[in-house]
Amino acid sequence: MPTDADIAWAAGLFEGEGCFFACDKYERKTGTTRRVTCAMLSTSDLDVLKRFQAIVGVGGFFQVKEHRKGTYKPLWRWQVQSHSGVEHVGELLRPWLGQRRTQKLDEVLATIATQNDPITCDYCGVEFVPLRKRGKRAFCSRICSARFSFGVKAPRYGNPPLAKELT
Ligand SMILES: [Zn+2]
Secondary structure (H helix, E strand, O other), rough: OOOHHHHHHHHHHHHHHHEEEEEEEEEEEEEEEEEEEEEEEEEEEEHHHHHHHHOOOOOOEEEEEEEEOEEEEEEEEEEOOHHHHHHHHHHHHHHOOHHHHHHHHHHHHHHHHHHOOEOOOOOOOEEEEEEEEOOOOOOOOOHHHHHHHHHHHOOOOOOOOOOOOOO
């Protein structure tokens, strides 16, 4: 269990280097993009990032390359892409976060919660979470949209196109 000092340290780090935001996550299984709640923190020190992850208890990390004045500086990034994950980090760090980050946290959590209600694809009948709604019709993927407009006979309900068909 992290101590109050650990959590305060993590919040201080997040206040300087982290952010909450909404991002578009590609899901290979369905070939669709979904808007999800995200939190991210970047630092060039891997030990700092590992300590942060151990304290907050969620998310993964990976290395990114940042271009700076002709040289590549290795940068480590911790990231969480889920509503429950961001909620967890947010509630843990909230007592120590400044006004701007707290506002952003609430804003991101509120927006995504309402956007994530699933709707039914007008072509294949699969339930999906729309990235954004365009027009009257809702399609889970570009292929469903294309097949609908070309008048291709609809497949059995609950039979979404394969991800490989989308390329
Ligand atoms: Zn569909």
